[in-house]
Amino acid sequence: MKIIHLSSNKIWGGVERYILDLAIAQRKSGENVAIFTKGHPLTDSPFIQNGFEVGRLRLNGVLDFISPVKLANYIGRHSEDDVIIHAHNFKNAITAVRTKSLCRNKNVKVVTTLHFRKKAHTSAFWSFIYGRIDKIIFVSEIIKKIFLEPTPKIKMLQTAVVYNSVIVPKKVDADMHVQDGCLPKIVYTGRVCEDKGIEVLINSISLLKDIPFMLHVVGTGDADYMSYLGEMSERYGVADKIVWEGHKRDVYPSIADAYVGVAPSICIEAFGLTIIEFMSQGVPVVASDNGAQPEIITNGEDGMLVSPSSPEQLAAAIRKLLMDEKLRSRMGRNARLTFESKFSYPKFFAEMQAIYQSVISQKSKL
Structure with a gap:
């Protein structure tokens, strides 16, 4: 053929x-x-x-x-x-x-x-x-x-x-970042644009200043928009809580040691490759529920779903996973099982x- x-x-x-x-x-x-x-x-x-x-x-x-x-x-x-x-x-x-x-x-x-x-x-x-x-x-x-x-x-x-x-590498070595100081790691991967909910994400982490974490953004976007996001993170007082990793062809080293993955799109997503990338590594994801995400994630079982454009809901879900190791581990295991059974x-x-x-x-x- x-x-x-x-x-x-x-x-x-x-x-x-x-x-x-x-x-x-x-x-x-x-x-x-x-x-x-x-x-x-x-x-x-x-x-x-x-x-x-x-x-x-x-x-x-x-x-x-x-x-x-x-x-x-x-x-x-x-x-x-x-x-x-x-x-x-x-x-x-x-x-x-x-x-x-x-x-x-x-x-x-x-x-x-x-x-x-x-x-x-x-x-x-x-x-x-x-x-x-x-x-x-x-x-x-x-x-x-x-x-x-x-x-x-x-x-x-x-x-x-x-x-x-997605084709998953057999072995993934996590990236190490001196900026982290081994702080709990939240990771976003993908295009950096308004539709992907990056502004909602920055707003949400400003509600988490009382707990330790670092947000890693793996991806890039228009230069003017990236500059705007930098200014926004300064205004919200979280500039020192974000690592802008830029575009990477291989995202797995960046997500392998994540505590939580985030996919806060405010547009209707046709699918969500970034979500299943996290799931393949046993990382629980907090995602908006306005597209195909509910077809991928069972809320509360192998991830968490929140309303789009709600920094409060996003922050609450991230906080819950960061603070509850047993919940995070259980959802991570379930996420990997879901990937292997439905999305391999x-x-x-x-x-x-x-x-x-x-x-x-x-x-x-x-």
């Missing part, structure tokens, strides 16, 4: 990591994998470094008729009769569907993963595109529900929910491969 991933983002992010991890696992299982991008060095480099064939396409959606022709020609030059084109947004799905229509002498199927919150279109054009996608994968039940709210012409058999996963990479990969095999065996939708 030939598997082709389409990625059109300009910067490296969670979707690109999802593609890379999946492509590596597919290659290990014996599949022939190629990746097509728009040719941005920041996204191409990790794929190339991992030994993948990276092709370039315009991937410009509705008005792009060149990319399907080029991709169809590429498929025609290879011997595999069974081909999966896996698009990672609906703009790229247009290219995939058009390519499929040009490859009538091959068994080409289209799989599309929706990684973000989005409502379906109901126009005739999009009904045509949706109808020729063989499987639409949603990364959570809530994202599927939001997408289907406008009642597009999509058969339920075309849809599937496959929770995201072997489970995710088996579900993805089953979808690929099922669509390959279906009659083509031309």
Whole structure:
């Protein structure tokens, strides 16, 4: 089987990591994998470094008729009769569907993963595109529900929910920071932006000044916003309680010795990769409850859920975990068990491969 991933983002992010991890696992299982991008060095480099064939396409959606022709020609030059084109947004799905229509002498199927919150279109054009996608994968039940709210012409058999996963290192050595002085460690990982609730987090830790801790922020954002957050931490009197670690490709050393992980998003999260990263290391997470988080965390069992934009609730939950070692240990153990049973990479990969095999065996939708 030939598997082709389409990625059109300009910067490296969670979707690109999802593609890379999946492509590596597919290659290990014996599949022939190629990746097509728009040719941005920041996204191409990790794929190339991992030994993948990276092709370039315009991937410009509705008005792009060149990319399907080029991709169809590429498929025609290879011997595999069974081909999966896996698009990672609906703009790229247009290219995939058009390519499929040009490859009538091959068994080409289209799989599309929706990684973000989005409502379906109901126009005739999009009904045509949706109808020729063989499987639409949603990364959570809530994202599927939001997408289907406008009642597009999509058969339920075309849809599937496959929770995201991460490949966990076999051994993780914790980072050591002289700033800490071995203080209890709270960790945030991910993009630093308003939607992720960083301001709520800074406000919340200002309510914890009476107990020892250090907050580590692993990630970065816009320079002006980072400057604003620095000023905010000064105003709230917690500048000396925050370690700004910046962006790290490997976050596990930063979270391995965390007492508590935090995911205080104020936007609706499609999933929450950072949450399961913490869980994989046995670290309990305090997360907002306004997206897929309740599908990941059982409140009070393997983590804690709080209302978004509530520094008081966030602070209370963090305080409870920092001050109660038995509770923290129990939730951490349960978090690891939840990860292993529901979100491990072997489970995710088996579900993805089953979808690929099922669509390959279906009659083509031309």
